[in-house]
Amino acid sequence: xxxxxxxxxxxxxxxxxxxxxxxxxxxxxxxxxxxxxxxxxxxxxxxxxxxxxxxxxxxxxxxxxxxxxxxxxxxxxxxxxxxxxxxxxxxxxxxxxxxxxxxxxxxxxxxxxxxxxxxxxxxxxxxxxxxxxxxxxxxxxxxxxxxxxxxxxxxxxxxxxxxxxxxxxxxxxxxxxxxxxxxxxxxxxxxxxxxxxxxxxxxxxxxxxxxxxxxxxxxxxxxxxxxxxxxxxxxxxxxxxxxxxxxxxxxxxx
Numbered sequence: 001x002x003x004x005x006x007x008x009x010x011x012x013x014x015x016x017x018x019x020x021x022x023x024x025x026x027x028x029x030x031x032x033x034x035x036x037x038x039x040x041x042x043x044x045x046x047x048x049x050x051x052x053x054x055x056x057x058x059x060x061x062x063x064x065x066x067x068x069x070x071x072x073x074x075x076x077x078x079x080x081x082x083x084x085x086x087x088x089x090x091x092x093x094x095x096x097x098x099x100x101x102x103x104x105x106x107x108x109x110x111x112x113x114x115x116x117x118x119x120x121x122x123x124x125x126x127x128x129x130x131x132x133x134x135x136x137x138x139x140x141x142x143x144x145x146x147x148x149x150x151x152x153x154x155x156x157x158x159x160x161x162x163x164x165x166x167x168x169x170x171x172x173x174x175x176x177x178x179x180x181x182x183x184x185x186x187x188x189x190x191x192x193x194x195x196x197x198x199x200x201x202x203x204x205x206x207x208x209x210x211x212x213x214x215x216x217x218x219x220x221x222x223x224x225x226x227x228x229x230x231x232x233x234x235x236x237x238x239x240x241x242x243x244x245x246x247x248x249x250x251x252x253x254x
Contacts, residue, residue, distance in 0.1 A: 010253060011251055011252060011253045012251075012252040013249055013250065013251055013252070014249070014250045014252060015247065015248065015249050015250075016057070016058075016059045016061065016062055016174075016246075016247070016248045016250065017245070017246070017247050017248075018055075018057045018058070018059075018062055018172075018243075018245070018246050019055070019244070019245040019246075020054055020055050020158060020159045020242070020243055020244075020245075021158070021244050021245070022156055022157075022158045022187070022189065022240075022242055022244070023052045023053065023054050023156065023157045023158065024052075024154070024155075024156050025050040025052060025136065025153075025154055025155045025156070026050075026154065027152055027153065027154050028048040028050060028138065028153040028154065029048070029150060029151055029152055029153045031151065032076065032149055032150070032151045033047065033149065033150050033151070034146055034147075034148065034149050035047075035084065035140045035141065035142050035146075035147075035148040035149070035150065036145055036146050037140070037141040037142075037145070038141055038142065038143065038144070038145050039141055040085065040087055040139050040141050041139045041140075041141065042093055042139075043089055043092075043093040043137040043139065045139075046137040046138055046139050047138055047139070047140050048137075048138040048153050049135055049136065049137045049138065050135070050136050050155070051133045051134065051135045051136075052133070052134060052136065052155075052157060053131070053132065053133040053134070054067065054128055054129070054131070054157055054158070054159070055131060056129060056130065056131035060175075061174060061175045061176055061250075062172060062173070062174055062175075062246075062248070063172065063173045063174075063175065064129040064159055064171070064172060065117060065118075065169060065170055065171055065172060065173050065229075066115055066116070066117045066159070066160070066161050066168075066169065066170065066171035067115070067116050067117070067125060067128050067129060067157060067158070067159055067160075067171070068113060068114070068115050068116075068157065068158055068159075068160045068161050068162045068171075068240045068241070068242060069099055069100075069113065069114055069116070069155060069156065069157045069240070070111070070112070070113040070155065070156045070157075070162065070189060070190070070238065070239070070240040071088065071100050071102075071110075071111065071112045071113070071154075071155050072109065072110070072111055072152060072153075072154045072155075073086065073102075073104075073109075073110045073150060073152060073153055073154075074108070074109045074110070074150060074151050074152035075104060075106070075107045075108060075110065075148065075149070075150050076107060076149045076150060076151050077107060077147075077148065077149040078106075078107055078147060078148055079144065079146075079147025079148060079149075080144045080147050081142040081143055081144035081147040081148050082105055082143060082144075083103055083104070083105055083142060083143040084102075084103075084104045084105075084140070084142050084148050084150075085102060085103055085104075085140065085141050085142065085143075086100065086101075086102040086104075086138065086139065086140050087100070087101055087102075087139040088100040088136055088137065088138055088139070088155065089136075089137045089139065090124050090127055090128070090134055090135070090136055090137075091127060091134050091135055093137075096121075096123040096124075097123055097124055097127075099114060099116070099121065099124055099136070100112055100114065109152070111190075111238040112238060113162035113237065113238045113239065113240055114162065115161050115162055115163060116128060117169070128157065136155055138153055138155075156189055156240055157240075158189075158240055158242030158243065159171050159172060159242060159243045160186070160232045160240060160241045160242030160243055161231075161232050161233055161234070161241055162234065162237055162238065162239060162240055162241070163233045163234070163237075164233060164234060164235060164236070164237055165233055166195050166197065166231075166233050168231070168233060169229070169231075170197075170199065170229035170230050170231035170232075171230060171231065171232055171243065172229070172230040172243065172246070173201060173227065173228075173229055173230075174225070174227065174228040174229075174230070174248065175227055176225065176227070176228065176248075176250050177225070177226045177227070178224065178225070178250065178251055178252065178253065179223070179224055179250075179251040180223055180225060180228070180248055180249060180250050180251065181223070181248075181249045182223075182246065182247060182248040182249065183245075183246070183247045184196065184230060184243065184245075184246045184247075185215075185243070185244040185245050185246070186213075186215075186232055186241060186242065186243060186244065187214070187215055187241075187242060187244050188214040188215070188234060188239055188240070188241050189239060189240040189241075189242065190234070190236055190238060190239025190240060191236060191239065192214065192234045192235035192236030192239045192241075193212050193213065193214050193234065193235045194212065194213060194214060194232055194233070194234050194241040195210065195211075195212050195232070195233045195234065195235075196210070196211050196212075196213075196230075196231070196232055196241075197209065197210045197211075197229075197230075197231040197232075198223070198228060198229070198230060198231075199228075199229045199231055200227075200228075200229065201226075201227035201228065201229050202227075207231075208223060208225075208228075209223075230243070230246065
């Protein structure tokens with residue numbers, strides 16, 4: 001955070017920069033894998049695992065309120081099986097730490113996305129927003145042994161949302177009363193369009209700016225607020241609409 005003092009006017013300009021970007025496991029299956037188990041493995045027997053770290057803001061006035069994760073799996077063959085199951089768990093092997101629970105019955109590319117926040121999967125949200133490294137475990141099984149083959153397993157996470165509801169609570173909260181200017185870069189992972197809004201922290205339907213794009217670099221020169229929410233939603237429920245970087249200039253007066 002950089003400060004500039006203006007003693008003649010009794011004000012200070014502070015800058016908050018936050019760049020959570022997109023955390024990506026990469027494709028965890030570099031070839032092809034045959035799913036053997038017919039019941040859910042424990043995490044010590046997970047077919048895949050990957051540790052990811054989502055940075056948290058350095059300045060306590062900027063708070064993470066919503067984190068989105070996106071999953072991609074490609075099923076290349078079912079054999080005699082009719083169901084492919086997947087549980088993705090974070091750090092611990094229990095239902096409270098289950099991020100995804102899947103039951104697929106066809107071949108092809110499978111996409112899913114989910115938001116975590118205080119009202120949904122709160123145990124996982126508490127972990128992912130704390131700025132530490134966390135391990136995602138991928139537990140595959142099927143209703144017939146050694147029949148199902150997969151060749152792609154990938155997961156992404158970011159500060160943002162997969163929701164298609166514009167009026168949902170936002171992904172970032174700025175605790176500041178007064179003037180500000182900012183630059184925000186929102187990006188869509190997927191094929192849809194992001195709706196980006198700056199809005200009131202109490203009334204989600206009251207917004208100050210609104211833009212739609214799949215790559216939105218938006219600036220505002222001056223806005224007077226009493227707590228500000230940055231909100232992202234999208235047009236496709238399996239897309240991840242996330243904050244790449246945000247730079248906020250705050251005017252502090254006394």
